[in-house]
Amino acid sequence: KQEVTQIPAALSVPEGENLVLNCSFTDSAIYNLQWFRQDPGKGLTSLLLIQSSQREQTSGRLNASLDKSSGRSTLYIAASQPGDSATYLCAVRGTTDSWGKLQFGAGTQVVVTP
Amino acid sequence: GAVVSQHPSWVICKSGTSVKIECRSLDFQATTMFWYRQFPKQSLMLMATSNEGSKATYEQGVEKDKFLINHASLTLSTLTVTSAHPEDSSFYICSARDSFQAYLAFFGQGTRLTVV
Numbered sequence: 369k370q371e372v373t374q375i376p377a378a379l380s381v382p383e384g385e386n387l388v389l390n391c392s393f394t395d396s397a398i399y400n401l402q403w404f405r406q407d408p409g410k411g412l413t414s415l416l417l418i419q420s421s422q423r424e425q426t427s428g429r430l431n432a433s434l435d436k437s438s439g440r441s442t443l444y445i446a447a448s449q450p451g452d453s454a455t456y457l458c459a460v461r462g463t464t465d466s467w468g469k470l471q472f473g474a475g476t477q478v479v480v481t482p
Numbered sequence: 483g484a485v486v487s488q489h490p491s492w493v494i495c496k497s498g499t500s501v502k503i504e505c506r507s508l509d510f511q512a513t514t515m516f517w518y519r520q521f522p523k524q525s526l527m528l529m530a531t532s533n534e535g536s537k538a539t540y541e542q543g544v545e546k547d548k549f550l551i552n553h554a555s556l557t558l559s560t561l562t563v564t565s566a567h568p569e570d571s572s573f574y575i576c577s578a579r580d581s582f583q584a585y586l587a588f589f590g591q592g593t594r595l596t597v598v
Contacts, residue, residue: 372525404589411488411575411591412526457525469516470577470587474525 370395370462374473382481387445389476391458396436399461403432403443406455406475415456416443420463448480485509486578488590495566495597503561503593505576512578515559516587517551520573532559556581566597 371394381387391401400419404412416425416432418441424433429446445452455477459470485508495501505515513534518526530540530551538551548570550562559578563570575592 409573409592409594412577412589414588417586459526469528469531470526471528472518472525474523477523 370398370460370471372458372460372471372473374456374458374476376476377474378477378479380479380481381448383448383450385448387443387448387452387478387480389443389445389456389458389478391441391443391473393439393441393460393471395462396439397463398436399463401432401434401441401458401460402470403430403441404457404459406457408455412457448478450480450482453478453480486576486588486590488576488593490593491591492594493596495595497567497597498565500562500564501566501595503563503574503576503595505559505561505578505590507557507578507580507588510578511556511581512559513556513581514579515553516577516579517549517559517561518575518577520575520592526575529561563595566595568597571595571597 373392375390402417403415406412418425418434431444434441455475457475459472487506489504515532517529519529520526528541529544530538532538532551532553534553540546553559573592577587577589579587
């Protein structure tokens with residue numbers, strides 16, 4: 369059974385610092401990995417999607433890497449801003465599931481202080 | 483981008499009553515939709531996979547008779563929490579998979595259910 373772990377569970381940084389969020393998964397047979405942002409009491413906003421054949425994806429200040437063989441992904445957020453405060457979730461889609469169910473980590477709660 | 487509308491965004495109900503939550507894909511067809519449940523400070527847990535025109539597939543430990551799922555059209559799935567109890571209070575989120583871009587799933591804004 370796939371298990372997704374995110375470390376740390378919570379993170380507080382001053383504005384301007386870079387953020388590094390980690391995600392690990394136990395089964396490397398994944399179709400893709402996705403990073404989401406969740407604001408309190410809200411749904412999920414997709415940030416980046418990395419296919420299993422890719423090593424990284426970039427969007428603006430966000431960069432996500434994927435090392436499928438070691439079961440790891442890292443989300444980097446450059447020059448953090450207070451508006452980046454949210455919970456960040458990673459989720460994997462397994463190759464054995466034809467319907468593309470996502471297995472989520474518990475998330476990293478980020479606070480960026482002005 | 484694609485939009486998934488979930489309604490209501492929050493609901494308070496009395497114990498023993500039933501509550502229906504709707505999940506609509508607004509600008510794409512979704513043959514498959516997923517229902518998740520999220521407890522405070524915990525991750526999303528998949529409850530069931532909903533397929534248009536057929537029965538839903540429930541994850542282990544999820545009561546089929548308590549969480550009724552109907553996916554009657556390509557743009558609408560509903561989750562009905564029957565005979566709700568306080569322990570059913572949670573955040574419910576749906577996602578819809580684009581039929582033509584199957585690697586993409588889009589999420590609704592979630593429904594906060596409080597059973598009193």
